[in-house]
Amino acid sequence: MKLLVPIKWVVDYQLRVRVREDGSGVDASGLKMSMNPFDEIALEEAVRLRESGIARELVVVSCGTAASQETLRTALAMGADRAVLIETDVLLQPLAVAKLLKTLAQRELPQLVIMGKQAIDDDANQTAQMLAAMLGWPQATFASKLQVTGTTAIVSREIDGGLETLELSLPAVVSADLRLNTPRYASLPNVMKARRAPIECLPAAGLGVDLQPRLTTVRVSAPQPRPAGVRVDSVEALAARLREALGMGGEA
Amino acid sequence: MNVLVIAEHDNVVLNPQTASVLGAALQLAEQADVLVIGYQCEAVAEAAARLQGVARVRKADAPHYAHFLAENLAMVVAQMAGSYSHVLLPATAFGKNLGPRVAAMLDVAQVSDIIEILAADTFVHPIYAGNVLETVRCSEPVKLVTVRSSAFAMVPACDAVAPILALAPGPDMGVSRFIGNELPHSTRPDLAAAKVVVAGGRGLGSHEAYHRLLDPLADCLGAALGATRAAVDANYAPNDYQVGQTGKVVAPEIYIAAGISGAIQHVAGMRDSKLIVAINKDPEAPIFEVADLGLVGDLHEILPQLTAALCR
Ligand SMILES: Cc1cc2nc3c(=O)[nH]c(=O)nc-3n(C[C@H](O)[C@H](O)[C@H](O)COP(=O)(O)OP(=O)(O)OC[C@H]3O[C@@H](n4cnc5c(N)ncnc54)[C@H](O)[C@@H]3O)c2cc1C
Numbered sequence: 410m411k412l413l414v415p416i417k418w419v420v421d422y423q424l425r426v427r428v429r430e431d432g433s434g435v436d437a438s439g440l441k442m443s444m445n446p447f448d449e450i451a452l453e454e455a456v457r458l459r460e461s462g463i464a465r466e467l468v469v470v471s472c473g474t475a476a477s478q479e480t481l482r483t484a485l486a487m488g489a490d491r492a493v494l495i496e497t498d499v500l501l502q503p504l505a506v507a508k509l510l511k512t513l514a515q516r517e518l519p520q521l522v523i524m525g526k527q528a529i530d531d532d533a534n535q536t537a538q539m540l541a542a543m544l545g546w547p548q549a550t551f552a553s554k555l556q557v558t559g560t561t562a563i564v565s566r567e568i569d570g571g572l573e574t575l576e577l578s579l580p581a582v583v584s585a586d587l588r589l590n591t592p593r594y595a596s597l598p599n600v601m602k603a604r605r606a607p608i609e610c611l612p613a614a615g616l617g618v619d620l621q622p623r624l625t626t627v628r629v630s631a632p633q634p635r636p637a638g639v640r641v642d643s644v645e646a647l648a649a650r651l652r653e654a655l656g657m658g659g660e661a
Numbered sequence: 662m663n664v665l666v667i668a669e670h671d672n673v674v675l676n677p678q679t680a681s682v683l684g685a686a687l688q689l690a691e692q693a694d695v696l697v698i699g700y701q702c703e704a705v706a707e708a709a710a711r712l713q714g715v716a717r718v719r720k721a722d723a724p725h726y727a728h729f730l731a732e733n734l735a736m737v738v739a740q741m742a743g744s745y746s747h748v749l750l751p752a753t754a755f756g757k758n759l760g761p762r763v764a765a766m767l768d769v770a771q772v773s774d775i776i777e778i779l780a781a782d783t784f785v786h787p788i789y790a791g792n793v794l795e796t797v798r799c800s801e802p803v804k805l806v807t808v809r810s811s812a813f814a815m816v817p818a819c820d821a822v823a824p825i826l827a828l829a830p831g832p833d834m835g836v837s838r839f840i841g842n843e844l845p846h847s848t849r850p851d852l853a854a855a856k857v858v859v860a861g862g863r864g865l866g867s868h869e870a871y872h873r874l875l876d877p878l879a880d881c882l883g884a885a886l887g888a889t890r891a892a893v894d895a896n897y898a899p900n901d902y903q904v905g906q907t908g909k910v911v912a913p914e915i916y917i918a919a920g921i922s923g924a925i926q927h928v929a930g931m932r933d934s935k936l937i938v939a940i941n942k943d944p945e946a947p948i949f950e951v952a953d954l955g956l957v958g959d960l961h962e963i964l965p966q967l968t969a970a971l972c973r
Contacts, residue, residue: 447907532790542762570845572842623801626796629793631794647956654915
């Protein structure tokens, strides 16, 4: 079976972006970029399916500027067989990304698309569900366990209040949650090899997809900082303050 | 303005977050419709019909809705959405799963996780783990929005009862099947709705210590328990206790963070709490930057003393 894993290149999760003074957007210039952590987990799961022989081919794809090739090289070093860049300078929103991925899915005909549940920049948590709808395929979001047989995927999902298990007919779309696995580090020889690997570049403009953003950013701002707190120096002092806040009266 | 709220429920009880989503809806219009999709979910429809500001409850009731499979639910919502200016869902696992599927079927963008409504087409929502607030304008014919329930007041129940209209069920897509679930029963309040949350991080050190130190405090405060990703990964607490960018977002009156460093991904889920209390042995821990009350020290000593002081 063939697997498709879409990957987004985002500001590293340990870094904080700055809001531009004029509120027109965020300033990420000069910040280290990394593979979206959830996509890394999705990719790890796909690499394991590939290694176990359940999958025969693993294709990774990123939508964005030429710079996104770097994250595709990381994916190749982690174990992907082939990488595709759908190239555009347009600032893509989830609906447009899902449409681009749909065109690639229709060309590649994967049995399973595994992708991150959300990107840690826009935090939208939309693309997997949108892609599944556009393809008319079933979806299992927020996966914490994935088992693939010949014709179905059995997926445990993290839901409010616990876990749920679904069985999906393939082809299907699965979105990865944090606890699905712990991604590997690519080995140095693989990183070197991936540097020279070919990446197929498809200009997004040629795919007949409406890429224009549907949502307009009016402004961005930093959240109100919380007023500075106080340090208390004893459990008694803390308990007294808490009793007050709880409406438990002053003295106990 | 013609607003539809998608109810979240378990076929028996209406999830209270639905009342918060309705609170958001009533900022857009004087009344809103509520759509209940489920199986043998009459009691849920009746509960929804009693909420203030509900014009009509529309109900799709069929066996293939028993487990809320997105493929089947999306067909119903997409079919109805065209006659509404806004479709609102809770930004919960349920709403996050369903909303974008509907959006794609309608070929509209979704606005995720709104915390404020500035105009019928203009919403504020957090991005970058809550470090940035983005105001977006949405000019789609149907505005599909997920709502962060902690940011909107719940509407109360009232005496008036809205009519319940049954819908003809949509198709069973037959592409996914519910196998089972594990929903551990808890006597504690729901994390997302609790007035007080007692949360523990890696600093608790073990599953045993997490419960030995936090359970009695939570019991006496009537609090929900929360955890960091690190604590969940180390199996101190189950996954649905996770608070943060990728877990639950809470805004209780009091949030007690014990042995939690204050990573941005965690703070994203609790920074709107009214009073934040931090207990950490590291005086430099970033959690103190968001805490209203901080106590530096070893939680193994502090927590039992605090419990004793508060719960005599
Ligand atoms: C994509 C992504 C998403 C994430 N999503 C989330 C999320 O939703 N929620 C979340 O919580 N995290 C999330 N994280 C993880 C986050 O980055 C942090 O790793 C995590 O929050 C740290 O948890 P912690 O504070 O329990 O552990 P640590 O950072 O290890 O902190 C432990 C703290 O305990 C203190 N301590 C230790 N012993 C004691 C003692 N005896 N007494 C008092 N204090 C003590 C230490 O001083 C330290 O400050 C995410 C990470 C990524 C990459």
